[in-house]
Amino acid sequence: MRIAFCADIHGNRAAFEACLLDSGRRGYDQLVILGDVVGYGPDPQWCTDQVRDLQAKGALVVRGNHDASLREGTSSMNELARRAIEWTLTRLTPDSVEYLTSLPLSHRQEERLYVHANAWAPALWDYINTPREAERSMRLTDARLSFCGHTHVPELYHMSPRRPAAAFTPLTGKPIPISTIRHYLMVVGAVGQPRDHNPAACWALYDTAKREYTIYRVSYDIELTAQKIRETAMPQAMAERLAKRLFVGS
Amino acid sequence: MESHRLRAGRVIDGFKLEELVHTGGMAALWRVTKAGETRSMLMKVPFLGEGDDHSAIIGFEIEHMILPRLTGPHVPAVIAVGDFAILPHLVIERLPGKSLDARLKDAPLSPEDVCWLGAKIATALQDIHRQHVIHLDVKPANIMLRESGPAVMIDYGLARHDELPDLLAEESDQPIGTNAYMAPEQVLGIRTDPRSDIFALGVVLYEMASGEKPFGNPSTRAGMRQRLYHEPRPLRALQPHIAPWLQEIILKCLEVDPDDRFQTAGQLAHALRNPDQVVLTERAARTKSPGFVKRVKNWWQGQNRVIAPPMRVADRLDKAPIIMCALDFSVDEADAISDAVKRLVRRLLETDPEARLVCLTVLKTSLVKLDEALDQGGRNIYLKRLVALKDWARSLDLLEESVSFHVIEAVDPAQAILDYARFNSVDHIVVGARGHSTLRRYLGSVSSRVVAEASCSVTVVRLTFTGEDDDTSSVHGATPEMDHTGG
Incomplete structure (x- = not known):
């Protein structure tokens, strides 16, 4: 089975469309959306509708912290994220808010766990930025493979039994063989707001038959998304910051 | 299981x-x-x-x-x-025969055997490095020879593929490798430098040439760290008949600082195949182990070694390419074309200072008169061409060790260039092309065959003409016509 992963779409329609087009062209049997459908980006309603549509066709979707904050509030967020969520709430139908905030925190499929932030406490949204944090997550699940988003930086952590974890940054389009006697945690890069200094939208593919994991980067119309952000009712300085982030990928 | x-x-x-x-x-x-x-x-x-x-x-x-x-x-x-x-x-x-280990029972081997075996192994390493892999356990037991000739590297249990996760990344609390052959940086836990394989091959060459291991077979970590400051005994102290150039090559492989070694296995193979082109330094002259003062100095440097940040294998190879320029001094526009080739080569060398330049010219011999080595004036044509090559390169101001000159005789120049490039792991061929002529359109040219058949990148340098209607065909400077074929 070929499984496509999209994480951290963040209301960026052009980036999401580009990833769906690329993954569709390469072919997949299962789509997994790893949370944060909205927040920051200018098209939250369109992205939510699209995700619901994909879910109806079989995609698995988990809740991200930005999705959750639509109901739980934004107290744990930084100012930029908080104000973007306040604006996002004005652009979503009550039905969409209900949908996004009721998504499950994780999905389990055979040896694979799909979760937005980490496996130890999915609703607390702690980040995995180091091998130690990845190891903590891997030790607290019996799933051999975990797929996450949240940091917006593609990374792969691997660990053999009784040994510490190590990190590896996947290279675009280079399949990584996945061993059956090792634990892995893949942080899938972001569709809608990459932060690894590469502005191209990121999605990932895991082929269960070949046991290979690959990340792909797709160019999209950044100027279009940036322009839409500038045209929102968000404060101008803030919109400018969000737009600029897309161009530098950080 | x-x-x-x-x-x-x-x-x-x-x-x-x-x-x-x-x-x-x-x-x-x-x-x-x-x-x-x-x-x-x-x-x-x-x-x-x-x-x-x-x-x-x-x-x-x-x-x-x-x-x-x-x-x-x-x-x-x-x-x-x-x-x-x-x-x-x-x-x-299953490869027939035994590993190099078996052959080492007869060490010391003759310098000729050390050389051709060494060149084969270096060529194998260059090929593996080009495929993004560092072997990290080069030793006689892991080297075999095919009956058809090529050396084969076996056992990839410690290897590193630079596009894939390093499964030993978290095991580096211990140096990983075979104690007698491990490079100094590997002792320090670094697993990202293809030049570590060149060091290990240096140990193998030393062992083949002398029957002894340059750093013994230490079993403790302190014993292994010695190679960070311990200079191996010069080969000529063990085997006085060893030629200075062979000692130069082997001791260069065994330099503590990877920057002081051959930068690619391809460059090492080239040196082993062209001993007459090896530039001798102080390494070649050593006949006894260093004195006390030198040992203290080496120790101090060893303690204070700065480790350079890792570089991808492909980038490492790209930094030190073997560039071959094929020159033809026999045609009318020879000066203008070879000047244009020189300008391009100069630019290439400016971007890759660690590149090695191989200057080649083919002496076209006819099938009937193979032994006609003298020109009409009775001068040796071979020597004349060699002088012309060196003269051509003089204004490039290259260090002696980064350039070599080769005059080869062949009936078919294009084939000779292609064979030479393949055999010597050349990364980039620069070749001049003559202007257009109806005759050449029918006969085909050397450069177009090189472009079509080379197994590396090729740049064709052609003089720029003003146009078809200009019957004087005056030359207006020369622009290299970039025609890069895939590697």
């Missing part, structure tokens, strides 16, 4: 176990057969039972990951890969 219960006659994934060939610390090797398969095959099955050493399993995991991604004559062909979850195994071609 049931690797311990294997016995002859059992069939695994269609392969019948015939005979247990070898049992190592990590895996068992079985000779296997399969209906319809004529190749001689080995199945490698790791020990994965309860209580087995975990690091042994990682070695097999690495080989399982890397070996199927390598191709070519310098690696054993992979025939089948077993599912790790059921019974992990690798079926690979």
